[in-house]
Amino acid sequence: MTHDVSRRMADLTSIRNSYVAAQPSRVGVSQATLYIWLSWIIPAVVVLLWETAARVGFIAPQVLPAPSSVLETAVNLARNGDLFVHLGVSLLRAAGGFVIGGTLGLALGVIVGFSPLAQALLDRSVQMVRAVPFLAMLPLVIVWFGVGEVAKIFLVALAVLFPIYINTMLGIRQIDPKLMELGCVVGLERAAIVRRIILPGAMPSILTGVRYALAHAWLALVIAETLATTKGIGFLAMDAREFLNTNVIILTMIIYAIIGVVADALVRLLEGRFLSWHANYTKGARK
Amino acid sequence: MSQPTAPSRDRAAAAPSRERERERIGTQALAVSVRGLKRRYGSRVVIDSLDLDIQKGEFVALLGESGCGKTTLLRALAGLDQPDAGTIRAPERPSVVFQEPRLLPWAPLWENVALGHERTIGRDGAARALAEVGLAGREDDWPRKLSGGQAQRVALARALVPDPALLLLDEPFAALDALTRIKMHGLVKELVALHQPGVLIVTHDVDEALTLADRIIVMRAGRIAASFRPKDHAGTLRSILLEELGVQSH
Numbered sequence: 413m414t415h416d417v418s419r420r421m422a423d424l425t426s427i428r429n430s431y432v433a434a435q436p437s438r439v440g441v442s443q444a445t446l447y448i449w450l451s452w453i454i455p456a457v458v459v460l461l462w463e464t465a466a467r468v469g470f471i472a473p474q475v476l477p478a479p480s481s482v483l484e485t486a487v488n489l490a491r492n493g494d495l496f497v498h499l500g501v502s503l504l505r506a507a508g509g510f511v512i513g514g515t516l517g518l519a520l521g522v523i524v525g526f527s528p529l530a531q532a533l534l535d536r537s538v539q540m541v542r543a544v545p546f547l548a549m550l551p552l553v554i555v556w557f558g559v560g561e562v563a564k565i566f567l568v569a570l571a572v573l574f575p576i577y578i579n580t581m582l583g584i585r586q587i588d589p590k591l592m593e594l595g596c597v598v599g600l601e602r603a604a605i606v607r608r609i610i611l612p613g614a615m616p617s618i619l620t621g622v623r624y625a626l627a628h629a630w631l632a633l634v635i636a637e638t639l640a641t642t643k644g645i646g647f648l649a650m651d652a653r654e655f656l657n658t659n660v661i662i663l664t665m666i667i668y669a670i671i672g673v674v675a676d677a678l679v680r681l682l683e684g685r686f687l688s689w690h691a692n693y694t695k696g697a698r699k
Numbered sequence: 700m701s702q703p704t705a706p707s708r709d710r711a712a713a714a715p716s717r718e719r720e721r722e723r724i725g726t727q728a729l730a731v732s733v734r735g736l737k738r739r740y741g742s743r744v745v746i747d748s749l750d751l752d753i754q755k756g757e758f759v760a761l762l763g764e765s766g767c768g769k770t771t772l773l774r775a776l777a778g779l780d781q782p783d784a785g786t787i788r789a790p791e792r793p794s795v796v797f798q799e800p801r802l803l804p805w806a807p808l809w810e811n812v813a814l815g816h817e818r819t820i821g822r823d824g825a826a827r828a829l830a831e832v833g834l835a836g837r838e839d840d841w842p843r844k845l846s847g848g849q850a851q852r853v854a855l856a857r858a859l860v861p862d863p864a865l866l867l868l869d870e871p872f873a874a875l876d877a878l879t880r881i882k883m884h885g886l887v888k889e890l891v892a893l894h895q896p897g898v899l900i901v902t903h904d905v906d907e908a909l910t911l912a913d914r915i916i917v918m919r920a921g922r923i924a925a926s927f928r929p930k931d932h933a934g935t936l937r938s939i940l941l942e943e944l945g946v947q948s949h
Contacts, residue, residue, distance in 0.1 A: 415943070450873070522831075544841075579911075589802060590799065590801055592802060593779060594797075594801045594814075595815075596779070597776075597777060597779070597792075597794075597795045598792075598814050598815030598816070598857070599792050599815045600814070600815050604815075608803070608806070608814070609803065612803070612805040613805065622929075687805075688841075689804055689805040689806070689807075689842075689843070690804070690805075690843075691843055697764045
C-alpha cells in the first residue's frame with residue numbers, strides 16, 4: 413500500500429477521482445470543460461498584471477522583465493539557434509543519466525523483488541546509499557569525475573536509480589500471491605508468470621517510480637548544470653547571471669518548467685497505454 | 700488436457716523423497732482416486748489416511764466444519780499442496796475455481812479465460828466459453844467492470860476451457876449474495892452436465908450441497924466421516940447432515 417499512498421500524495425491533482433468528477437450539466441457544455449477554462453483565469457490574470465506592472469515601470473526590468481520581453485529573448489535565442497543547442501545538450505544529459513540510472517534501478521528492483529536472497533544481500537546496502545541525499549554527494553562526485561559531462565550524467569543517474577529501484581521492488585512484492593497460485597493452476601511456465609502476472613501487476617508502481625525519477629532527474633540536472641559548463645540550459649542561466657540578464661534567467665526557468673511538464677505528460681501517455689485496465693488511470697469511461 | 704496416454708509418474712519423480720505418486724488418469728471412468736492420503740502441519744494431522752474416488756461426471760460435495768481439512772484436501776488434489784503420504788491419481792492439471800474469482804485485472808476477459816491455453820483455444824474459444832456462462836460479447840471488457848457474480852462466472856468459464864476431467868470448486872459461491880448464488884447453482888449444474896468432469900465442491904452450505912451434488916461426504920478430523928447420496932434420502936438428509944456437522948435441527 414505504501415506506494416499507493418505516496419502516489420496519491422505526489423499526484424493529488426492528476427488522478428481523476430470519480431466521486432468528485434463533475435457531472436455533465438444540462439446546458440450542453442459539460443461542467444468539466446467549464447472548470448478547465450476557469451482554472452486558466454488566475455494564471456492569465458497574473459501574467460497580465462505582471463506585464464502591465466513592468467510596462468508602466470512599476471517593476472524594474474532587472475528585477476522582473478515583462479513577459480513579452482522574455483518572449484522576445486526566447487525568439488531571438490531560437491532564431492540564432494543557440495537555444496536549441498543548449499536545450500539539446502541538456503536533454504541529452506538528462507536522457508543519458510535517466511537511461512543508465514533507470515536500467516540499473518529496474519534491474520536491481522526486479523532482482524531484489526524476486527529473490528529473498530538478493531534482498532538479503534543487496535537491499536540494506538542500497539537503502540544505506542539511498543539515505544544520503546544525492547545532492548550531498550556533489551562534492552565527492554566533483555572529486556571523482558571533475559566537472560565534465562561524466563559528473564553531470566552520474567548525478568542524474570544517481571537521482572533516477574533509487575525511486576525506480578524502490579518502486580519496482582515494491583511493485584513486484586505486492587503482487588497478489590493468489591494470482592501467482594492461479595498462474596500455477598492454469599499451467600503457466602515461470603517465464604509466462606513473469607510476463608503475464610508479475611510485470612503487469614508491478615507496472616503501476618514502476619511507472620510511479622518513473623515519474624518520481626523524472627522529477628529527481630530534473631533537479632539533479634539543474635544542479636549539475638550550475639557546475640562549470642559551456643553548454644546547456646544551466647549554462648545559459650549562469651551566463652545570464654554574470655551579465656544580470658534577467659530575461660534569460662526567467663527564460664531558463666520557464667524552459668525547465670516546460671520540459672518537466674512534457675516529461676510528466678510522457679509518463680501519463682505510458683500510463684494510458686499500460687494501465688488502461690486500472691480505474692484510476694482510465695480516461696473517461698470505456699463503457 | 701487429458702489424452703488417453705499411459706500413466707506418467709512425472710510428479711512423483713519430481714518429489715522422490717515422498718511416498719506419494721501422482722499419476723495421470725486417461726479415459727477411465729475415474730476422475731480422481733485418492734488412497735491413504737496423509738497431511739500434517741507440524742504435529743497436527745490435518746488429513747489422516749483418507750480414501751476418495753470420484754467418477755467422471757459425478758458431482759461430489761465435501762462438507763465439514765472449519766479446519767477439518769477439506770480445503771487442504773482440495774489443494775492436494777489441485778497439486779497446490781504436497782501430502783506427506785498416500786497416492787493421488789488425478790489428471791495432471793485439474794481445473795480450480797477459488798472462493799475469489801482471481802481474474803487478472805490487467806487482462807481483458809477473453810485473455811483471462813484463455814490464460815494458459817491461448818494457443819489451443821484462442822480468442823474465439825474464449826468468446827464461446829464466455830457465452831456459455833452468459834457473458835457473450837464481453838470479451839474485451841476489463842474485469843473491474845464485472846459484478847461479483849459475473850466475475851465468478853468468468854472464473855468458471857476459465858476453469859472449463861481446457862475441458863478438464865476434474866473440476867475442483869473451493870467454496871466458489873460463498874462470497875455471493877443469495878440470489879446470485881441460486882443462479883450460479885443452476886449454471887454450474889448445466890455446465891457440468893455439458894462437460895461431464897468429475898466435480899469436487901468444498902462448501903459450508905448444506906443446502907448448496909443438497910442442490911448440486913450426486914454424493915455428499917462429510918469430513919471430520921481429517922477423515923471422511925460419512926457419505927450420502929441425496930436420492931436415497933428423500934427429504935430427510937438435510938437434518939442428518941446438520942447433525943453430522945454438529946448442529947441440532949428440528
